[in-house]
Amino acid sequence: MTPRPPASIHAWEVLADARVLAVAATAGADDPLLALLRRCGFAAVRHTARGAEALAQLDADTDVILLDTVLADMDAAEFCERLASRPQPPPVLLMLPAAAARGARPVLPEGVADVLPRPLREVELAMRVSVAARLRRERRERHRREIELQAAAQERSRLRGLLLRREGRDTLTGLYSRRRFEQALEAAVLAVGAGAAPIGLLVLNLDRFRHLRSALGQRGAERLLHEVAALLRAQAGADGLAAQLEGDEFAMLLHGCTPAQTFERAEALRQAIAQLALDAGGEDWSVSASIGVAAVDAQAGAEGSLARAQRAAYVARLRGGNMVHRYRADDRELADQRAHAHCSALLRQALASNGFQLVFQPVVRIADLAVDHYEALVRLVGEHGELLPPGEFIAVAERTGLIHDIDRWVIGAAIDFLQRISSVRSQLALNINLSGRAFQDDRLLPFICRKLDETGVRAERITFEITETAAIANVEATREMVAQLRQLGCRFALDDFGAGFASYSYLKELRVDVLKIDGTFIRNLADDPMDQVLVRSMVDIARALGKQTVAEFVGDQRTLELLGHYGVDYAQGFYVGRPSSALLPRRLRLTRN
Incomplete structure (x- = not known):
């Protein structure tokens, strides 16, 4: 019932x-x-x-x-x-x-x-x-219906993406994809080669997009790309084709546009993008773009024409961004870029094939002209066997991140040299330069410890040098590294001392053993009373703090005698010895020049 x-x-x-x-x-x-x-x-x-x-x-x-x-x-x-x-x-x-x-x-x-x-x-x-x-x-x-609606929305999105892909369009922005753009560019090159009207080409990169993406979040960044895509479509009009090449890089073909007309439309696009304002957590973020302009060129081909526009956009970004730049083959930035790429390849090859070389410049004790110290200097072996000084490759090494590998190569080669020469010059010591990025390398200290253990070289035979500029850029990291290396038994020298405004104040922060007086105070020492006063003050400070002094760029006998009179401990420069792969006798014999 x-x-x-x-x-x-x-x-x-x-x-x-x-x-x-x-x-x-x-x-x-x-x-x-x-x-x-x-x-x-x-x-x-x-x-x-x-x-x-x-x-x-x-x-x-x-x-x-x-x-x-x-x-x-x-x-x-x-x-x-x-x-x-x-x-x-x-x-x-x-x-x-x-x-x-x-x-x-x-x-x-x-x-x-x-x-x-x-x-x-x-x-x-x-x-x-x-x-x-x-x-x-x-x-x-309600939950069942929500699931059905979500499934329907996903299916619509899938079908939309499928249709867009069939049309050669990006699924996020709706712009043409890179592949479709390259096909259109190939056709444009053929048309221009056959005598058609000129076709303009531009490439656009959003400035500081990484920072914008971090501030806006994923959804905010996608919204920004949508808005930029809408501006590109509007500017392309019926006679153009807009595409998203990759991430924040966009491109456009403008049929029938001379280079001047292409530049004008690119400038209008830049101004429209600059009007965009985005809110991220209550903070307004401005948007700007670097745009490169080039003409589609039959001789350059599709790949070459696109590369020209991309290089022009690169120059615009290097010049501060938020600008349009027309491609010029003689742009200084492009020449620098080519030299940078060439040097980078040379450095990678040198690291792989031991293509560096050490030369040694004597550091002479002024009191008796004894030569028991040398500074190890690195040289890059060029394509024709020439030795290139650090000034020609260190900046590239720092920008590419190869500087850490070079630091370790120099240290390893210097310690190996000390091991080989120990049987005949057991007291000889080397000064080894550390780059300004050395303290960022967590592998450096373990490498030094391992190398000393493997070779049996006494740590006190090594003095590491760091420039004053690099030291004060990160005092805390420098102080920690100096303490760790001194704990091993190594010594530390502060190079280019006196070049900065706060040289003396940093002596309190850094426990270095040696001060290398900057060469700008030494070159004209014999004839410049102001340099003489400054050098004497540096020597007095160093002596009061129990630190040794080295004078760089010593170029004549008069300067050497003055330095000895002031109490400077060591001299270094072309007068007492040029960098060379060969070592000098234990005691120097000088002739007056």
Whole structure:
């Protein structure tokens, strides 16, 4: 016999097919709760006295859980905690004693949707269970529809992407893809070669796009690309073709446009992009672009024409960005770029094939002209066997990140040299220059330690040199590296001392052993009273601090004698010895010049 709802409520108000799970300590065949639910009109009722069994019976179709405060194996709080870990759990109606339900609102476990006071009343039970079950089913239906809508949206996006790809368009911006653009450019080259009207070509790069992407986030960056793409389409018009080559690099073909007309349209595009304003976390970000302009050239071909526009955009970016630049073969920046690429390739080859060489310049003790120190200087072996000084390749090495490999090569070669010469010049010491980026290399210190262990060279035979400019660029890192190298037993020299405005103040920060007085104070020392005053002051400071001094760029006997008179410890320069692969005798013999 089908249960009938209470006579006091309408039959349509009771959700008779609601699936109810009753979890009560009194569960059993003669459970009054089960009988009451059936009298309310609910036919699909399961019941148990144990929380674990109830959780095992739980399925996606369960509409409502009626829960006692205390079960045979756990309390209501533990049951609700376990239930919360299930995906989309059904609502819980907690049955409380009447006194607890009427008093101050109790702290309810998570997941409890309503409270039913005991003893349960038939009408109230029927209504609350029905309402909770309807809400549960509405939520399930809404969730199902959301999933269907998401699936439909994904399918529409997939189909749109498929259509765009078939048309050769980028799926994000709707612009033509690189492949489609290159095909159009090939056709343009053929047309120009056959005598058609001129065709303009431009390449656009967004300035500081990495920073913009970090500030705007992924969605904000995509929105920016959409807006730029819309401006490109508008500027291309019916006679042009706009494409997204890669990331923030765009390109456009303009049929029938002379170089001057292409430049004008590129400038209009630049101004339109500059009007874009984006908000990132309450902060306004301006947008700008570097645009390169070139003409489609039949002789240069498609690849060459595109490369010209890209190089022009590169020059625009080097000159500060937010500008249009027309390609010129004699642009200084392009010549620098070619030289940079050539030098970079040469450096990589040298690192792979031991294409560097050390030369040694003597550092002479002024008091007795003893030669027991040399500065190891690196040279790059050129394509024709010539030795290139650091000034011709260090800047490129720093920009390409190869400087760390070169630092380690120089140190390794210098220590190997000390090992080879130990049998005849066991007291000879080397000064080794560290680049300004050396302190950024976490592998440098372990490399030095390993090299000293492998060769057995005493650390005190090595003095590392760092320029004052590089040292003060990161005082904290310099201080830490100096301390670690001195702990090994190595010495440290501050090169180009006096060249900076704060030279003396940094002597307090850095525990160096030697000050190398900058050559600008030494070149004209014999004839410049101001240089003489400054050099004497540097020597006095060094002596007071217990540091040795070396004078660089010593060019004549008069200068050497003055330095000895001032108390400078060592001299270095062409007068006492030029850089060479050969070493001098242990004591120098000089002739007056």
